[in-house]
Amino acid sequence: MDYREEMKELREKLNRNAYLYYVMDAPTMSDYEYDMLNRRLVQLEREHPEEITPDSPTQRVGDRILEGFATYEHPVPLESLQDVFSAEEVEEFCGKMDAALGTPVEYTVEPKVDGLSVALEYRDGVFVRGATRGDGHVGEDVTENLRTIRSIPMSLPEKLPRLIVRGEVYMARSVFEELNAEREIRGEPLMANPRNAAAGSLRQLNPKIAAQRRLDIQIFNLQLAEGREFTSHSETLDYLKSQNFKVISYKKVSSTADCQQEIVDINERRMSYPFDMDGAVIKVNSLADREKLGSTVKYPKWALAYKYPPEQKPSTVLDIVVQVGRTGVLTPKAILAPVHLAGTTVQSATLHNQDYITEKDIRVGDTVIVQKAGEIIPEIVEVDFSKRPEGTDAYHLPETCPVCGAPVSRDADGAAVRCTGAECPAQLLRNITHFASRDAMDIDGLGPAVIQQFIDAGLVHSAADLYSLRAEDIARLDRMGEKSADNAVRAIEKSKGNDLAKLLYGLGIRQVGVKAARVLANHFKSFDALAAASLEELTEIDDVGAITAQFILDWLASPQSLDLMERLKEAGVNMESTARLVDERFKGMTFVLTGTLEQLDRKTAQEMIEQRGGKAAGSVSKRTTYVVAGEEAGSKLRKANELGIPVLSEAEFLKMLE
Incomplete structure (x- = not known):
């Protein structure tokens, strides 16, 4: 068959099945068959790019990141309704x-x-x-x-x-x-x-x-x-x-x-x-x-x-309980006398946070009016104060985590109250998933589903337990097997040699993202040096403000954090910065990258800047030294030109690195 005919036939088959699957909910081919046909079409389009058509199923998801959206004038107005x-x-x-x-x-x-x-x-x-x-x-x-x-x-x-x-x-x-x-x-x-x-x-x-x-x-x-x-x-x-x-x-x-x-x-x-x-x-x-x-x-x-008006009905607050979410946020929930709303029986309603409870003055024993927000989530609209029993007390969230007993802290910039425990069981899945993620310890194959299996089997109770896992224990888990188990153990072992920056990010300290972790690792060189730092020393570092510094100190002061770090050390996890400056030619300089670079990906370019003492920023300002502009650069390039910031091509940037 001529390749043009084959490509046409593949497009028609794939588009037809997409219609049956996504519109009619009646697919006629298996996922495997669809994937094989799609792979063949991708191969043919690589060999004959001139034959790619706009209706090809391979063209649904583009690779180009847009700088903004153009305006579109509707030929026929899209009227609103009364x-x-x-x-x-x-x-x-x-x-x-x-x-x-x-x-x-x-x-x-x-x-x-x-x-x-x-x-x-x-x-x-x-x-x-x-x-x-x-x-x-x-x-x-x-x-x-x-x-x-x-x-x-x-x-x-x-x-x-x-x-x-x-x-x-x-x-x-x-x-x-x-x-x-x-x-x-x-x-x-x-x-x-x-x-x-x-x-x-x-x-x-x-x-x-x-x-x-x-x-x-x-x-x-x-x-x-x-x-x-x-x-x-x-x-x-x-x-x-x-x-x-x-x-x-x-x-x-x-x-x-x-x-x-x-x-x-x-x-x-x-x-x-x-x-x-x-x-x-x-x-x-x-x-x-x-x-x-x-x-x-x-x-x-x-x-x-x-x-439709939201359906509202009265109910009684039987109790207020506190749940600890996977991010450590304490969420109060009202336990209600059962009430039928919008087709379902409602027996609880989220109370969001302490400010919400205080504003509405919700107490155990109150008669409240309940509705479904957006017809999905039950919520308390108001309290019927005329029916409040005598002797009720105002409700306040606990000062310690109801799951692990660690102190709680309120966000400086919001109403959320969080558990500070580094090994809190309620946050276990989230904490270990974050620890194993690509920008953190980069443990290949350890996604949420696998980690949940480890937790359910009682194999891990903190991130440190990953380093004592045995292949034979993992192999016994559902859908794992010996090969998968061996791969998991090798990936965990490999992560021990990661740079301190990846470990710091993986610990999940509040407001310590990838960039801040790299800055801290480059500055202190070892975890012990960071642990000995004072508030003044931390706040003197660029990109570490007073709030972030306090979060770091609070985390380091927690017994759960100290236990975690001691166990990671015993497991042989690297606690020092392996990154070394190539030189200091970019010292005091700030670079902003925009557009698509042909020879370097953005992460590599940022690392090259930092290895030479420079700083890679995400936005253009008067303090920017250079903007490196690749293909299809947009608003950042325009702002650089407006401010008179020097603009480098990728070739000019690479020449500076020589």
Whole structure:
């Protein structure tokens, strides 16, 4: 078979299966078969790059990190909807439609997805551009990130000259919960809710990060179709479904009573949808009638959004318990008398932090009003003080960790209270995962799942226990085997020789990131020297402020920390800096790297700067000595030019290193 024909056949097979998998939830090939076909296509595209097409499944995730988003002017405005909150307002709307059109009106009623509205543009059946709603007239071009959404088809069966559709990008509740669990393990801030998570993901400048967020979409409107005529909204949705789009479910109704009933029915089904929804959308179905009705300055006259009020019910606070999260944060939780809310029985509600409890004055025994925030997370809205029992006491979080007994400390810049124990069992998975991560001790193969197995089997109780693991113990674990066990032990043994900087970062001391760890290791040269440092000595170091210095001293003063370090020493883990200055030619200089370097990756370039006494910064300022600009340099290069900062090419930078 000619390679062009083979590439075409592979694209069609892969795109077809992606549609069946991500839109229809009915794949026809195994993951292995899909991966093999995809690998073959990648190979052919490397050999014949001139044959790569925009609809190739290999083009969904780009390698280029964007500097920003271009603006996009919508050919057909993306109008917003008028919100209503009562059955009376729905009845009034339907009455106006009947009066204006003079005949019984047919409507469609759809769930209102709580996400981010976008437009997708296709030329000759191929996806070419996508943009956010913005103000309805001008949005941001987020094409590269939209390509990462697997349910968006890259090519369509019918090749219309131009097609524009509108949809709502969302993060499924199940994905949101998974990603937050992973972020908690890594010690990253949790995402607030699925809508904010979707909006933030779609505006990532790195498409690879957007791809990791596993966004989805529901198409709910046809904006423009050159070469096609339609008479109704329902007809357009059915057509879009035939073009492999994931289309919003809808129901056609022909009376006010039916509209009201479908609004109720959608609310009852809301937990069966994969997405968050905050209402129902009612639209006149006839496109000719829509033209006749027109729009106001703000909204179309032929549609509205009914917003569901949050269901609220009273309950009683039976107890307040404290949970210690994987990042050490103490989170109080109210144990409630069971109450049925939004389709589920609620028996607890998060109380967030001490400030939240104090502000609402929540006490054990109180009668409280409960609702589900975003229809997912139970929360206490207010206390019914008229029903407060006598003799109740104000609640305060404990001063020691309820799990390990270590002192707790409140964040200087926030309301969180944290356990300071380096070996706290509640933080075990997060601490060891961080310790073994690439920028820390870089123990290959020790991800969260494997470490969780170690913990469940009672093999590790702190990071130091990794160094006493035996291959025969690991081999007995599920899905491990002798080879995997031997590899794990070798990787753990290899990590003993790492530089002090990697160890310091791996210890998880608050505000000691990769850069600060490297600065501390280069300055003190050994852990013992760091442990003997005073507050004044620490704060004299560049990039170590007073707050970070105090966190270091507090960590070093903890008995759990001392025990951990003693055991790591006994295991033979290196406690000294192995990095040595090549020379001091860059002493006192600050470099900023921007764009893509051809011969060096950014991490290597930063290390070369630091090995010669210089500093690698992340942003351009008046204190910047040089900006090293690679291909597709953007805002940092512009700022350097504005400030008159000297700009070096990669070749000029390499010459300085000679």
